[in-house]
Amino acid sequence: MNQVLTTPPAVGAPRPWSFPAATTTTTSAGTPVHVFDRPGQYVATVRVTIAMPLIAEPRELEGVATIMSRTLDEGTQLRSANEFAAALERHGAAYGVDVSSDALHVEISVPVSHLAPAVKLLAEAVTQPAFNQADVGRHVTIRLGEINQERANAGYRAREAFAAHLFDPSTRRSRPTAGTPDTIRPLTNVQVASFYRDNIGPGRAQILFAGDATGVDVAGIIDDAFGGWTSAAGPALETPEPLYVPGDRVVLVDRPGSVQSQLLIGCAGPDRRDPAWGAAAVANHVVGGTITSRVDTVLREEKGYTYGTRTSFTAPRKGGTFSLGGAVRTEVTGAAIGDALRILREARDGLTEQEVQEAKDSLIRTAPLRYEQADSVAQQVGSNIANGVPVDFADTYLTQIAATTAEAASEAYRRYVGINGLLVVVVGEAKDVRDQLTALDLGELIELS
Amino acid sequence: MPLTYPIAEQTLDNGLRVVVSSDRAVPIVAVNLWYDVGSRHEPPGLTGFAHLFEHLMFQGSRNVASGQHFSLLETAGASLNASTFFDRTNYFESLPSGGLDLALWLEADRMGYLLDAVNQENLDNQRDVVKEEKRQSYDNRPYGDSYERLVKLAFPADHPYAHMTIGSMADLDAASVEDVHAFFRKYYGPNNAVLTIVGDVGEEDAFDAAKRYFGHLPAIPTPPPAADGTIGPLTEVLRDDVVSDVPSDLITMMFRLPVDGTPELDAAGLALDILAAGQSGRLNRRLVRDEQIAQSVSGGALPLIGGVSFGTLTGIASDGLDLQKVEDALVEEVEKLAVDGITDDELATVQAQAERDWLEQLATCAGRADEISHHALLFGDPNRINTRIDQVRAITTEQVQAAAAKWIRAEGRVQVTYRRTETAGEQA
Structure with a gap:
């Protein structure tokens, strides 16, 4: 008979799991190829990750790496832009590029049944771009329009102001990855082609495949497409350590007409070279990583100030950040910041055993979900390569988390959050929130429009 | 050529339709409930109610404390959420397969006994959260109201698709605890939902588990269908x-x-x-x-x-x-x-x-x-x-x-x- 159970049923132990293993080969051009065979994943991702530190950009032409990356598929030496798109999409493939502070990622996702011709096209874009001025000029115009869209976006404005004030102006990361109007406008195909020649080549690249490789000679297909790649580009520059600006301060970005204040509060954080990277992730989970975390329990569930906030430790290759982000109602901006800062500072007093155990369970047990889809494996590995850690770093990270004690998580948090001050960025209606901010007495108030 | 994902199906005595697709290649299981209630079912004056439940369903139920739904599932390694659309609402979680019973128990407790926990306090709180959601997703971004404007033009005022799922804040403000309870009693029951279980579980075990946790829930009176929205192409x-x-x-x-x-x-x-x-x-x-x-x-x-x-x-x-x-x-x-x-x-x-x-x-x-x-x-x-x-x-x-x-x-x-x-x- 059915009886209503009034307490939660027990949870069985999870099956052991580790990050998928790769078979690694090298193309005739010397590029490493990592094949992750994921049976049942009928759509494969092929990702070319190329070391491309943004410090290689001339200061006055920042954004050249982005425009170069976006025009790789806008015509090749064999096909016009329209012909290239038509050929790729006819195979059911989707193409995309991503530029981070340390690397360029060019990738396709494609049904495995169309792998060979699609990989050929991917190689054509990466190794034989045309860089016609008509296409480069169009992308310069599109980037200028995109900057207008970014300026209207509260979340983007907050991230931009955060980077500009957390990093010293000498640090490339203090400025937008994709450049500013001043540095984008002068770009032509001459600078774009020159940046490509100096920075893109088989010696800086690694190629990843994730998908169902049953009966498919993936390494052969990739070598057939990329084996003849030649380039004069030497080794990539090493990204320097970033310089942070310490101290408590508030940056208020006026965004007239805002009905909410977009917040971003944070400071310097670790990167993956730090053995406490996993412990920091555990601490973050407790403090603000989920809806049940300390921050949202108050800001969302008790006070109803926000649809939700999240904290995170994030890092590229060198030098990370900690931040708390979210949007709150204009009238309670000061109160919400006051609560958030109090919670962030109180967490320095230590996290409980129970909180830390629950965070560890969650982070470790969600791993198989995070990497279920082929594309997420390729994303993770590409980001590991860009960040200068081994391709199976996900296992190291899980090992670090499993070994994290409550004291270690608290210590990792204390080492960064609130130790050198906190930067508070507010994007909203300045005339309505200014007095709320000054009443909090958080140090220097910088106003931007 | 058709795909070959296995599909097995049973309907419980209380009308709950259960579908299982076993996949032992992964160590996880996905639980997914679709309720046959969306914004198209909302009568005038009650817009935004289906979406409001997307929030209230995480505030606890008879045997689950507020916040416990999230914390129990997160600790079990789940990724979870819910979504509301014109045609339906959807509640779901994926987690390591040892947590299947927990997921089903939590879903059943809120399907059967949510109203024990819906009171003035959490209604007020979640109404505030929904308002912040609307500000964030619609009001504080450029072009954020475009769909609201478009559906208003594309359909007659009383048409099921003439309003967005987020609804009217005035309707939400006017809602009493009794209104909210009545809406739940009308639409949320085993015979107005589909439960799907996919992943690392055998078919018979999955059906047994579904019966174990949902089998005792009573059917609800057949809910009224949404108004018929049949309408031809625009002519102007x-x-x-x-x-x-x-x-x-x-x-x-x-x-x-x-x-x-x-x-x-x-x-x-x-x-x-x-x-x-x-x-x-x-x-x-x-x-x-x-x-x-x-x-x-x-x-x-x-x-x-x-x-x-x-x-x-x-x-x-x-x-x-x-x-x-x-x-x-x-x-x-x-x-x-x-x-x-x-x-x-x-x-x-x-x-x-x-x-x-x-x-x-x-x-x-x-x-x-x-x-x-x-x-x-x-x-x-x-x-x-x-x-x-x-x-x-x-x-x-x-x-x-x-x-x-x-x-x-x-x-x-x-x-x-x-x-x-x-x-x-x-x-x-």
Whole structure:
């Protein structure tokens, strides 16, 4: 008979799991190829990750790496832009590029049944771009329009102001990855082609495949497409350590007409070279990583100030950040910041055993979900390569988390959050929130429009 | 060729439809519930209620404390959430398979006994959270109200799709605890839902678990169906011209489309893809690449079950260019497709893209569970996930042109435009 159970049923132990293993080969051009065979994943991702530190950009032409990356598929030496798109999409493939502070990622996702011709096209874009001025000029115009869209976006404005004030102006990361109007406008195909020649080549690249490789000679297909790649580009520059600006301060970005204040509060954080990277992730989970975390329990569930906030430790290759982000109602901006800062500072007093155990369970047990889809494996590995850690770093990270004690998580948090001050960025209606901010007495108030 | 994901199905005595798709290759299981209640079921004065429950369902139930739903599942390694749409609401979690019983127990407790925990306090709190959600997702972003404006133009005021899922804040403010309880009692019960379980569990074990946790819940009286939304193509042009502080001038056109589950809707969706999808779509080639009058274009169909669907085309004007040029080009391309038809190659391209999208959607247990619930609830046939690609592949160029000629026409559209204060001034 059915009886209503009034307490939660027990949870069985999870099956052991580790990050998928790769078979690694090298193309005739010397590029490493990592094949992750994921049976049942009928759509494969092929990702070319190329070391491309943004410090290689001339200061006055920042954004050249982005425009170069976006025009790789806008015509090749064999096909016009329209012909290239038509050929790729006819195979059911989707193409995309991503530029981070340390690397360029060019990738396709494609049904495995169309792998060979699609990989050929991917190689054509990466190794034989045309860089016609008509296409480069169009992308310069599109980037200028995109900057207008970014300026209207509260979340983007907050991230931009955060980077500009957390990093010293000498640090490339203090400025937008994709450049500013001043540095984008002068770009032509001459600078774009020159940046490509100096920075893109088989010696800086690694190629990843994730998908169902049953009966498919993936390494052969990739070598057939990329084996003849030649380039004069030497080794990539090493990204320097970033310089942070310490101290408590508030940056208020006026965004007239805002009905909410977009917040971003944070400071310097670790990167993956730090053995406490996993412990920091555990601490973050407790403090603000989920809806049940300390921050949202108050800001969302008790006070109803926000649809939700999240904290995170994030890092590229060198030098990370900690931040708390979210949007709150204009009238309670000061109160919400006051609560958030109090919670962030109180967490320095230590996290409980129970909180830390629950965070560890969650982070470790969600791993198989995070990497279920082929594309997420390729994303993770590409980001590991860009960040200068081994391709199976996900296992190291899980090992670090499993070994994290409550004291270690608290210590990792204390080492960064609130130790050198906190930067508070507010994007909203300045005339309505200014007095709320000054009443909090958080140090220097910088106003931007 | 059809896909071969296994599908097993049973209906419990209380009417709960349970679908299981076993996949032992992964150590996880996905649990997905679709309730047959969406914004289309909301009568005037109660808009936003289906979505409000998306919040209240996480505030505890008879045997679950507030916040405990999230904390128990997160500790078990789950990824979880819920979503509300015009046609349905959806509650779901994926987690290591040892947590299947926990997930089912939590879902059953809130299906059966949510109202023990819905009181004035958490209603007030979650109403505040919903208002912040609306501010964040609609009011505080450029063009954030475009769909609200478009559905208002595209459908009569009392039509099930004439209001958005977020609803009216005035309706939510006016809601009493009793109103909220009555809405729940009307729609939330085993015989108005589909439960799908996908992943690392045997079929019989999954059915047994479903019975163990849901079997004792009583059926509810058959809920009233949503009002019939059957309506033909638009026959006029209706405009909503907005002047505001937007970053660039933008136009979105909306068309009514055939109801979901028909070859006509698939054909109309492919027509919009030929115009607006990918880099090789007609609009991108002409407006963005060749004439450079637009920064970007986008569009597609939004399939719906209540008698009619809709689809959109959007263009953002290049800086310094009159938005009218974008509108004129969209109108020309829409008419050209309807009158001159499409090529075999264009059709093969959008079909190949649809196939990849579909395979990606099914690539995770969670995605597969969602589509199984979808096709079981709205079409009564979960096995459609295996034949969906063949249905789309079977559409011909003639069907695409016929659907476009009837539904996607310049003279049968609604549109919203946003112009910056400066550009609007220049034209005045």
